[in-house]
Amino acid sequence: MRPSDGAAVVLRSSSRFAAWHWATGQAQQILAAGDLGRILRLFRAVHGLSQTELGQLLGYDKTYVSAIELGKRSVEDVGSRRRIADQLRLPPHLLGVTDEADTDHRAMLQFGESTVRLAEIARQSGHATEAVAELWPLVARLEARLEDGHAERGVLRLLAQARVGLGVALGNVLPEERLATAARWTGKSLPIASYFGDRAFSSSVLRMHGNELRKAGMKGAAVDRLQHAAVLAPDPTARAAVLPLLARAAGALGDGTLFDTVVSETAALLEEVEHTSLFNPYALHEIRLRGLVATGRADMAIRLVEQAPEPTMTVAPQWRVIELITVAHVRLLADDRDGASTCLEAAVFEATRQRLPHQLQRIMRAAGDQLPASRDAAGHALDRLRQEMAA
Incomplete structure (x- = not known):
């Protein structure tokens, strides 16, 4: 029947x-x-x-x-x-x-977990485009399975991780006017994380989504998500993963009080928690500089710019670009055009090599009318990337 x-x-x-x-x-x-x-x-x-x-x-x-x-x-x-x-x-x-289709499904889950891990390694190594290319097909297959009504725990969790990974990778390779797309992909994982009621998982998803919201210019929403992620963080290591991003979002929002509070807690945790590519003294120095400028304390940033600590670990290539642009901005505020020009020249080269349009746009803003050569170099590189993306 x-x-x-x-x-x-x-x-x-x-x-x-x-x-x-x-x-x-x-x-x-x-x-x-x-x-x-x-x-x-x-x-x-x-x-x-x-x-x-x-x-x-x-x-x-x-x-x-x-x-x-x-x-x-x-x-x-x-x-x-x-x-x-x-x-x-x-x-x-x-x-x-046991049948062939189900065996293929279980193999897909095992393969998918490896794909998510390898895509994150690729993104951290400066190959975000490759990460996107790996994650698109996986997300499509998992979403098709969910649409068919197959919502096993493994499928849902892997789908949430893949969506977040895809959104973060897109956040590296998309220009500013399209960064809302990256935020939407990370946001699509929030209902799954909330449904499971897993604090660590929810904190992780909220952390990544909040950072993409900040990059897309939705600063208030970014702070809200990142504060929620910090509250849900189950231990100091998880909280340390959130705080640098919350500090950056608070600075972008212009909330000096919240920025100072979060930076102080982050600095205190540096002695307690193992360092990562984001949670380390070198990254915190860049976050301090940018936040001080954004909250109207450029004089303090100028005094700090020469006090950069040596990296305690290998710095991800994109973080090096971010740091170069921020330092150049501060040097220009100190009227050090030669120093700023040197930083931006290196930043243009690395951002072009890593295909980071958003960072090229930051370079153009930092250079402005004071360093037209750096601005134009970044603009030409951005035009080439746009043409390649359009093709």
Whole structure:
């Protein structure tokens, strides 16, 4: 017996998050046990179906569904279990059925986890374009599976991670006028993180989304997301990952009080938490300089500009570009045109080599009318990147 149209309508009209209930802790326990009766009861509860309606969907009568749920009848043949898995939008192996399609799916999840990790390494190494190229197909496959109603915990978590990775990578390679696209991709992971109720995961997603909002010019929203990420951070290491980005967003917003508070806490944690590509004295120095200028204290930034600490670890290439531009800006405020010109020349070369249009636009603003040669060099490089992107 095929599912009736009425049952299909009931499923279509249910909550858009209904399928996500398969990813909850309760559902994971039920699925791990392979108890078909409990699985059917959960499915009915999620979708608001009666036993009669579920029977129509599966091709059984109400009595048979009731017997399965009570454990009085079992479904042993592979064909029936495969059909049930298909109708409930579950991977067949969860009902004891192994087939080629499900094996391919599990391989995709394993491959996807590696793809996300390798894409992040590529982005941190200055190859954000390659990271985007790797993550687009993975996100498309995972979203197609979710659209089909397959929302296992592994699929949802991997999709959230892939969306965030894609958004952050796009934030490196897109020009300023298109950075809202990067923020939208990271933002698409927020409902998944919130649904799981995992503080560490939610903090991580909010952190990345908040930083992309800042880059897109949505400063107030960025501070809000990053403050939320700091509150949810489960330990000092997670909090240390948020604070530098929160300091940068507070500075961009012009909130000197919040900026000073966050910078002080960040500096204190430097002695306690292991350094990373963002959380280290070298990166904090650049954040201080930019924030002081943004909050109207250029004189303090000028006094600090010569006090840059030596890197305590290998600095990601894009962070070196960011630091060069900020230092050049401060040197211009100190009327040191030669020093600023030297910094911007190196920044143009690196930003062009790494294909960072947003940083080329920062160079153009920093150079302005005072260093027209640097401004024009950055502008020409940006035009070439735009032409390549358009092609």
